Amino acid sequence: MKNLTKINFLFLSGLFLVGIAYSNSSLNIYPVFFSTYKSSGGEWNYQNKPIIINGFGLGAKNIFNNWILEAQYFQINLFGNVNNDIMNFSSNQSFPYIDGSKDADGYWNEYATAKISYIKKNFKFEAGKFDRHWGPGLRGIHISNKAPSYPQFGFEWNIKDNLKLTYFHGFLNSNIPDSSLSVYYKNNFSRRSLNINRSIAAHRLEWNPLDKIIIGLNESVVYAVRSLDVHYLLAIIPLYPIENYLGDTDNVQLGFDINYAITKKFSWYLSFFMDELTPEWLFKKNNGNWFAWQFGFNLKNILSKSDYLKCEYNWTDHRVYKHKYSINDYYSHDQPLGFWAGPHAEEFILSYGMKFKEIKFESKLLNAKRGQLTTQMVEDNYNSVYYHRYTGIVPFESRIIFSNQLSKNIWTNKGAIKIGFQLIDWKNAGFDPFYPNTKDVIHIKKSSFEIGITINTPELFR
Secondary structure, three states: OHHHHHHHHHHHHHHHHHHHHOOOEEEEEEEEEEEEEEOOOOOOOOOOOOEEEEEEEEEEEEEEOOEEEEEEEEEEEEEEOOOOOOOOOOOOOOOOOOEEOOOOOOEEEEEEEEEEEEEEOOEEEEEEEEOOOOOOOOOOOOOOOOOOOEEEEEEEEEEEOOEEEEEEEEEEEEEEEOOOOHHHHEOOOOEOOOEEEEEEEEEEEEEEEEOOEEEEEEEEEEEEOOOOOHHHHOOOOOHHHHHHHOOOOOEEEEEEEEEEEOOOOEEEEEEEEEEEOOHHHOOOOOOOOEEEEEEEEEEEOOOOOOOEEEEEEEEEOOOOOOOOOHHHOOEEOOEEOOOOOOOOEEEEEEEEEEEEOOEEEEEEEEEEEEEOOOHHHHHHHOOOOOOOOOOOOOOEEEEEEEEEEEEEEEOOOOEEEEEEEEEEEEEEEOOOOOOOOHHHOEEEEEEEEEEEEEEOOOHHHO
């Protein structure tokens, strides 16, 4: 593990030192560090035991001519009540894997992103391994950063001053072993497996018909068992007819969002995600319309020039994100590409914050809920069997969090120190949506004290 860390540090440094050869280059290499302690695990784990997560590494950015190279690598260490279910019911980005340390206590993971961009007038091309978030909301219901970052390439094209097209193609992790290749990765002392290929292609058209209104139209498709399908590289053609042209084996999603700034202080937004649509059943109780919704508003300068109020509600049907062929699920590393809690879920968010000089205060109320998602339910979806929301052997898991946090900027605003407190009411904690069992769940109430520090840390770890 130590050797691997050194190799990654050297690679990251060497990659950006290449930019020194360019006369017009601007190179910046900086340290990355964060440490967060939660006295009872917070929302990371329902058990009332402490968790510490630390991260340290390097980041770099190099600009030369029309090229921008960005990368971050850091190693993550986890101590305390840690297992593979950590972040299972948390909006934080999930880890692709967690390994036990061979030469120290605790567990470890790695975070590595890199992106190269080429910008020319009204066009930007980008490629690498990084995160995306589509839509105006605090959460994403179509493209979010809940799943670990994945390799991708794409572009942004400002067709007109008020019209922009975004396209990308990404390579996902299906977590479904390819049995045809397993024979090559096993012997008397070791066994490994490769996963079946799963990919995503998506495009978004963003239109500003008026200064105060932004309308986004989204379309995506998840496909598998081939590494790259050239049909889905046609960025300006609708994906739905292409999917039908290829035999209706893939998984297409549609969506839109509207952001309306009514005044300089107040704006509201609406997002919609659709997995399936049966128009003739639109108003029937047992319908074939698989939707997700998001409503929210932002209000600022309420009592002072620096305060704000944010409110958002997210709702997902129990049939979205899953497919009749599991290889085409809208997931990567077993995490949804859309709303963080997945299908059959909802969340209410109310957040108030204000800033005084370099000190920021934020108070939040989070109420999240999710129901079961068994294999039988997925099969029933395609047989038009009606399911009443939040029913089953364990109807749902829910969690209410009330939190207050103070943070102060340090190191010329490149870092921050924070201290906070959470009150958590967690019902049916330990719930597994795919294999619900009454023996595995408990109702727990706890308080959690939090303290942390961040330096040049991505927002996902703040």
